[in-house]
Structure formats: structure tokens, C-alpha cells
Amino acid sequence: QKAGALLIGKTNLDQFATGLVGVRSPYGAVRNALQPEYVSGGSSSGSAVAVALGQVLFSLGTDTAGSGRVPAAFNNLVGLKPTRGLLSSSGMLPACRTLDCISIFAHDVADAWRVLQSAAGFDASDAYSRMPAMLGVKRRGYRIAVPAKPEFYGDEQARMAFEQALEKVTSMPGVSITRIPFDAFTDAAQLLYQGPWVAERRAALGDFFNTNNAAIHPVVREITAQADKFDAVDAFNGQYRLAELRREAESLLQNTDLLLVPTTTTMPTIAEVEADPIVRNSQLGYYTNFVNLMDMAALAIPAVWRKDGLPAGITLIGPAGSDHLLAEAGAQFQQLLGGAAQADAVAAAPLPFNETTVKVGVVGAHLSGQPLNWQLLEAGARLHASTTTSKHYRLYALANTTPAKPGLVRINSANGDDGAAIITEVWEMPLRNFGSFVAAIPAPLGIGTMELADGSSVKGFICEPAALDNARDITGYGGWTAYLAAKI
The missing domain is CATH 3.90.1300.10 (Amidase signature (AS) domain)
Structure with a gap:
């Protein structure tokens, strides 16, 4: 009623x-x-x-x-x-x-x-x-x-x-x-x-x-x-x-x-x-x-x-x-x-969570409509918010990854490096599934801490520096899907 x-x-x-x-x-x-x-x-x-x-x-x-x-x-x-x-x-x-x-x-x-x-x-x-x-x-x-x-x-x-x-x-x-x-x-x-x-x-x-x-x-x-x-x-x-x-x-x-x-x-x-x-x-x-x-x-x-x-x-x-x-x-x-x-x-309408959860920021192949989004959905995750990172990141298109993936790297603004806000989705998943989700992430990617535009932090995808040697800087596109659309 x-x-x-x-x-x-x-x-x-x-x-x-x-x-x-x-x-x-x-x-x-x-x-x-x-x-x-x-x-x-x-x-x-x-x-x-x-x-x-x-x-x-x-x-x-x-x-x-x-x-x-x-x-x-x-x-x-x-x-x-x-x-x-x-x-x-x-x-x-x-x-x-x-x-x-x-x-x-x-x-x-x-x-x-x-x-x-x-x-x-x-x-x-x-x-x-x-x-x-x-x-x-x-x-x-x-x-x-x-x-x-x-x-x-x-x-x-x-x-x-x-x-x-x-x-x-x-x-x-x-x-x-x-x-x-x-x-x-x-x-x-x-x-x-x-x-x-x-x-x-x-x-x-x-x-x-x-x-x-x-x-x-x-x-x-x-x-x-x-x-x-x-x-x-x-x-x-x-x-x-x-x-x-x-x-x-x-x-x-x-x-x-x-x-x-x-x-x-x-x-x-x-x-x-x-x-x-x-x-x-x-x-x-x-x-x-x-x-x-x-x-x-x-x-x-x-x-x-x-x-x-x-x-x-x-x-x-x-x-x-x-x-x-x-x-x-x-x-x-x-x-x-x-x-x-x-x-x-x-x-798009799961039941409300009744257990401990963890929020995960994604910027690439795990975004809605992208080829690895199923990993989030099958882990019981749901979209919490669409936002951006803080202005302290650069985004790179990694070489030789299947499916194609970007690498997100936090820059040191104190050294005068230029960063930008990158389009991000924040997903919420049961904590009991977080370990298996992380275990399935292949090198050179991993999970670290991501700072969002509002100053808060969530767990998010990070990239090993060695993977950037042959990568293309795509920060100017503002996000992975915009880069993919421009390639088409």
C-alpha cells in the first residue's frame, strides 16, 4: 500500500x-x-x-x-x-x-x-x-x-x-x-x-x-x-x-x-x-x-x-x-x-542490496554496452553512478589487448603534468564477489584506488606503467567510448 x-x-x-x-x-x-x-x-x-x-x-x-x-x-x-x-x-x-x-x-x-x-x-x-x-x-x-x-x-x-x-x-x-x-x-x-x-x-x-x-x-x-x-x-x-x-x-x-x-x-x-x-x-x-x-x-x-x-x-x-x-x-x-x-x-531493476557491497569505477571494456560488462552483471553488480574521475588522470589505448582496453594512469600534478577528467561508471557489487572479479583481471591492468570528480574515492582500474610504452594517449577524447566512436 x-x-x-x-x-x-x-x-x-x-x-x-x-x-x-x-x-x-x-x-x-x-x-x-x-x-x-x-x-x-x-x-x-x-x-x-x-x-x-x-x-x-x-x-x-x-x-x-x-x-x-x-x-x-x-x-x-x-x-x-x-x-x-x-x-x-x-x-x-x-x-x-x-x-x-x-x-x-x-x-x-x-x-x-x-x-x-x-x-x-x-x-x-x-x-x-x-x-x-x-x-x-x-x-x-x-x-x-x-x-x-x-x-x-x-x-x-x-x-x-x-x-x-x-x-x-x-x-x-x-x-x-x-x-x-x-x-x-x-x-x-x-x-x-x-x-x-x-x-x-x-x-x-x-x-x-x-x-x-x-x-x-x-x-x-x-x-x-x-x-x-x-x-x-x-x-x-x-x-x-x-x-x-x-x-x-x-x-x-x-x-x-x-x-x-x-x-x-x-x-x-x-x-x-x-x-x-x-x-x-x-x-x-x-x-x-x-x-x-x-x-x-x-x-x-x-x-x-x-x-x-x-x-x-x-x-x-x-x-x-x-x-x-x-x-x-x-x-x-x-x-x-x-x-x-x-x-x-x-x-535494469535488481532488488535492493541486503549485504555489504563495494563500489568499483570502470573506464573501458567494462562500461555499459562494452564487451566485458557481463563480468559485472554476472557478479551481481549494478550501475551506481555515471560520472568522471578527478582531473588528475590520463587515458591510454593499450596495444595488443583482446578485447581492446584502455589504461588509466594518475599523473603527478605537483610536477606540472597535465591531467583531465575521464568518463567513468561506478558500479556497486556484493563484497563476496569482489575477489573473484579482481582475480579475473589480466595484466597489465589491476584494481587500485580511483579519485572521482567530487573528491571521493572508489576502487577502480589502474594500469602498470610498462604497458604505456606502445600505448596511444587518448586523454583528449575524454573517455573510452568517445575514442571508439571517433575510430569508426
Whole structure:
């Protein structure tokens, strides 16, 4: 509200956020916004349908097992499920408190990202709020993992839609695909409803389960009643098993940037779900249930429509802190797949830093639009200011460097040497990435201290004096990009 949003109201959902279908509500089923005989997806069904029908620009949902992603796919929306703890859950009725997070529905990634930027932040009153370290965006293409044998439970329309979407994504420059076994993820997913985590859902109900049992939806009651099968030993054994599966998943994804999956396996009608409610619901969580258990971020986006006229979506999944990376990639993919996402706007708008940072001045190949700028972006850096150095520097075009680079040298004005102000960009990056950034800088360049026009100092590129023997003095151009433009 402080950012200017107007609260319109509450929406219907699967009771106690237990369901991926949208039909388990004492207020009645929420019908799909596009095809009313089909399920809307859940549990955040009403939130998704309100956006899909144009009643609001965005809405908030919850996501424990996929509730912020499945409704997005079924209603042709974006569903942003952030890293757990990035959005405060204060005031949210929990389903599984250790796994829950607020999610965002919108028509495109750029809108969803703007909402996250406005709402993200540490909340000391929420015991599960945290400040996860953010990864940088990617600038050299994407290394994408996909399931080696995708599961669609016989839905050929869903399979073809995913294959067509994957083909389009693969056509992007720099994209590579690695097919991985998916057992670690599906085994983790089964822990949510077939393991001790179902007892956490029961814990969320408190005394209500016993004192108001008749008011609980029959399917929700049947699921939460399974808590009686588990004890504390089962809970610890479940944690041990999940840790093993997490480690296996980390190994599978070690050399990739993100995991790409269908958002759902199939899209059932309301009648089909009512005929077999638990099995149908379980099928819909095949690609979603493991994400929060494995402490991952996810972004569901609309993809290629099915041949039968139903929507289909894909989901980008990454480790905790990959929210900006997924959002920028998702904006690019959505635009490629026919959406109106604004990838540039997302790329230029990272979340506020929540960690110690260091400012670095750049004057050459690391400037915006230059060939090494990707090193800053992938280190999680963002442009802090465009300025100049003080008037105590000279700039040289170095010989035999690839890509071409300048050398910045501070002169001794006390000796009567003439200097000039050189155009500079100051970038801010997480301190944890500064060492690896510096280690990648080749001779004759290095990092020292740079004085700016306002008299302040930042870390910045310096040059070894020996490299100036065959270098050209280009100080008169005032900056590297002006020199390059003059050469053309």
C-alpha cells in the first residue's frame, strides 16, 4: 500500500491452502477464467482468476507446493514464487510454515517483478523472513537443465506444447540444453504429501481439526488426517532423506544456470478432479511440489498454447537467491513465446542490496554496452553512478589487448603534468564477489584506488606503467567510448 497499490479484497481458494485444483473450498469451486469447465488451479485460485479476468493488475497468492504456479499456468499468467523468506509472511495463515511463501500473479514478468521490488524486505516480526544473497543475471546465454523423460500422464497435448516451447527457447543464441534424470526431484515431491510434512499441515490447523472437523472440506480432512501416521522419528528421517535428495539435485544442476520444466503435467476438468480428487491433484504437483522443500526460487510463465485451445506454461527454477536471474530470463522467454514482457526493464531493476557491497569505477571494456560488462552483471553488480574521475588522470589505448582496453594512469600534478577528467561508471557489487572479479583481471591492468570528480574515492582500474610504452594517449577524447566512436 505504501508503494501505491490499492487493496481490492480477498479471494477464494482451496481450504487451508491444501490443493492445486481450486475446487476444495466451502465457498464453491473457482472456475477457470478461460474455460469454465476446467479447474482454475490452486490453492490460490481466486487470486489468479481475478488477474486473468482483468479485475486487478496483480494479486498475491501463497505457494507451498505450487499454489502460485499451477493457477498461473491454467489461466495464462505469470506466477512468481520468490525465494522463501524474501517476502514477509506476516499475517498469512500457514499451510506448512517452514515451506510457505507469498507469490505474485501478473500478466507479464515485468509487472510481477515490480511488485516483488516493492514488497521484498526483511521483516523482523516474521521468524522465517531472511535476506538471501542474490545471484547476478546471465549475459552469455543460459545453460538449461530439463527432465530427461518428462511426465505428462498420457496428455499428448501437454507434451507437444512443452516440446514446442522448449524448441523456441533452444533457438535463442547461447542457450544449451542438458537433460537430467528427475528422480531426486520427484522423490522429494512425494515427501510433501506422503511424508511427515503432512503433519505440519495438521499443526497449522491447531485445535480447529478437532473442534470444527465437520467444517473441513472432505478431501482436505482426509489429507490432514494422515498426520496420525507420523511421529517425531518419521519427521527426522524425512529431514535426512530430504537432505540427501537436495545434495543429489545440487550435483545434477551444478553446471547449469536454471532448471526448465512444464508448469503442470496436464489440465483436468472440474468433473475429472471431483471423480478422483487426490490422484489428480498429485499429478498436478509433479513439477512443483519439490521446489520449496529444496529451497529454490521459481517463475512460471505462459508458453505455447495447446492445440486444443487450452493454455500451457513453463517454469524456470533456480537456487535460493536466483530471483533476478530467473526474472530476466523469464522476461526474455515470455517475449520469445509471444508475450509482452520487458526484459530490459527487469534487467535494469535488481532488488535492493541486503549485504555489504563495494563500489568499483570502470573506464573501458567494462562500461555499459562494452564487451566485458557481463563480468559485472554476472557478479551481481549494478550501475551506481555515471560520472568522471578527478582531473588528475590520463587515458591510454593499450596495444595488443583482446578485447581492446584502455589504461588509466594518475599523473603527478605537483610536477606540472597535465591531467583531465575521464568518463567513468561506478558500479556497486556484493563484497563476496569482489575477489573473484579482481582475480579475473589480466595484466597489465589491476584494481587500485580511483579519485572521482567530487573528491571521493572508489576502487577502480589502474594500469602498470610498462604497458604505456606502445600505448596511444587518448586523454583528449575524454573517455573510452568517445575514442571508439571517433575510430569508426
